[in-house]
Amino acid sequence: MKTIKQISLWVVAAAFMAVVPTRGNAQAVSRTYFNVDWQFNAPMGDSYADKASGWGMNFEGGYYVMPQLAIGAYIAYHTNNKYIDRQTLALSSSSALTTDQQHSLFQLPFGALAKYRFTTGGVFEPYMTVKMGANYSRMSSYMQAWELYHDTWGFAVSPEIGISIFPSPNYRYGLHLAMYYNYTTNKSKVLTYELDGRNNLGFRVGVSF
Amino acid sequence: MKKLIPILFVVAAITACQKEPSLSELDDDYVVFTDYDKSASFGDYLTYYMPDSVLLITDSEKATYWTNDEADYILETFAENMAARGFMPADSKEDADLGLQVSYVEDVRYFINYPNNNWWWGYPGYWGPGYWGPYWSYWYYPYPVVYSYSVNSFLTELVDLTDQTGTSKRLPVLWSSYMAGLQSSSPRVNQNLVIRAIDQAFVQSPYLTRQ
Numbered sequence: 001m002k003t004i005k006q007i008s009l010w011v012v013a014a015a016f017m018a019v020v021p022t023r024g025n026a027q028a029v030s031r032t033y034f035n036v037d038w039q040f041n042a043p044m045g046d047s048y049a050d051k052a053s054g055w056g057m058n059f060e061g062g063y064y065v066m067p068q069l070a071i072g073a074y075i076a077y078h079t080n081n082k083y084i085d086r087q088t089l090a091l092s093s094s095s096a097l098t099t100d101q102q103h104s105l106f107q108l109p110f111g112a113l114a115k116y117r118f119t120t121g122g123v124f125e126p127y128m129t130v131k132m133g134a135n136y137s138r139m140s141s142y143m144q145a146w147e148l149y150h151d152t153w154g155f156a157v158s159p160e161i162g163i164s165i166f167p168s169p170n171y172r173y174g175l176h177l178a179m180y181y182n183y184t185t186n187k188s189k190v191l192t193y194e195l196d197g198r199n200n201l202g203f204r205v206g207v208s209f
Numbered sequence: 210m211k212k213l214i215p216i217l218f219v220v221a222a223i224t225a226c227q228k229e230p231s232l233s234e235l236d237d238d239y240v241v242f243t244d245y246d247k248s249a250s251f252g253d254y255l256t257y258y259m260p261d262s263v264l265l266i267t268d269s270e271k272a273t274y275w276t277n278d279e280a281d282y283i284l285e286t287f288a289e290n291m292a293a294r295g296f297m298p299a300d301s302k303e304d305a306d307l308g309l310q311v312s313y314v315e316d317v318r319y320f321i322n323y324p325n326n327n328w329w330w331g332y333p334g335y336w337g338p339g340y341w342g343p344y345w346s347y348w349y350y351p352y353p354v355v356y357s358y359s360v361n362s363f364l365t366e367l368v369d370l371t372d373q374t375g376t377s378k379r380l381p382v383l384w385s386s387y388m389a390g391l392q393s394s395s396p397r398v399n400q401n402l403v404i405r406a407i408d409q410a411f412v413q414s415p416y417l418t419r420q
Binding site: 077079093096098099104143144145146 | 226228234242
């Protein structure tokens with residue numbers, strides 16, 4: 001947890017430091033961009049913790065190597081939880097466990113991205129992005145005073161479409177809206193529950209600068 | 210004002226990192242875990258003996274027990290379930306085929322120096338094999354034990370007292386249960402939770418029967 005917080009802190013701090021020197025000279029920042037977003041995420045394809053939630057954020061930054069093409073890095077995190085009613089689980093051929101549970105699925109993908117914007121210099125800047133990298137995930141089950149969990153690493157890929165809206169094109173602060181799909185290869189098991197991969201669909205709302 | 214935007218996001222990032230689920234949504238009933246020796250034939254046993262007290266495992270180095278009113282409802286619930294499964298109480302442990310021992314973990318601080326899995330065996334006053342007769346020198350689980358210790362939990366073990374003719378002095382644990390949960394401020398509620406947990410331990414152990 002502490003590591004995650006530190007990572008988030010450094011990403012935002014780096015973004016902030018990068019944009020501060022550009023105040024008063026909008027042209028100087030035209031090649032760099034940053035997005036900081038709140039996100040709403042819904043896991044798909046499994047029922048372990050498939051309750052959609054808004055407990056996550058996304059941070060990304062990039063550099064336009066061509067007027068419309070940028071490369072950069074991103075990091076995001078999200079948690080989805082779900083209550084499981086009391087039931088008896090056969091843990092093995094001889095053992096059984098009766099309990100209710102709170103399932104939790106935490107995901108933290110990060111890596112590199114390629115972004116293509118369809119227009120430049122206007123109020124509206126629609127784009128598409130492909131992100132690839134690693135994904136850290138914790139699959140947890142909370143029972144009374146215990147947490148059983150399995151931490152795993154996997155490969156992550158995420159296409160995204162969105163739009164940045166700059167009310168004043170010469171001033172690089174604007175609104176950011178995006179929709180994304182995210183797939184990761186993490187495999188994990190807790191009690192009798194197994195997850196082979198993660199599928200997520202969601203949207204992001206934040207700022208671009 | 211503009212400078213505040215990244216700062217606000219930093220604050221949001223820190224506070225909205227991994228969101229733990231609300232544990233208040235969990236019900237009050239105990240977590241109940243059971244396991245048994247699959248090679249055991251419970252139909253071969255008729256009688257059992259259960260001590261008239263519950264061992265308290267606390268941070269004290271002196272063995273203490275619940276007796277009378279404190280333990281009666283617990284032991285009675287076990288006795289009712291054993292009777293429902295066809296087992297009869299024996300007058301003495303010497304006459305019994307099975308031994309049923311119940312312990313309550315009130316505090317685990319005492320056990321920080323017991324790194325082995327079956328940490329409760331080292332507790333002063335714990336139902337050692339010698340309690341069940343001079344023949345037994347040590348005991349064993351024929352199956353892996355996966356208990357996690359915690360406060361406010363019950364440990365129950367059903368041991369086989371019949372095999373006193375062989376050379377092995379190992380006292381086998383045929384069935385075990387582990388029940389744990391948070392304590393309520395109401396003694397009445399706690400009592401009901403414990404009774405329900407014991408009943409559940411038998412419900413999820415249909416093999417534990419003479420039929």
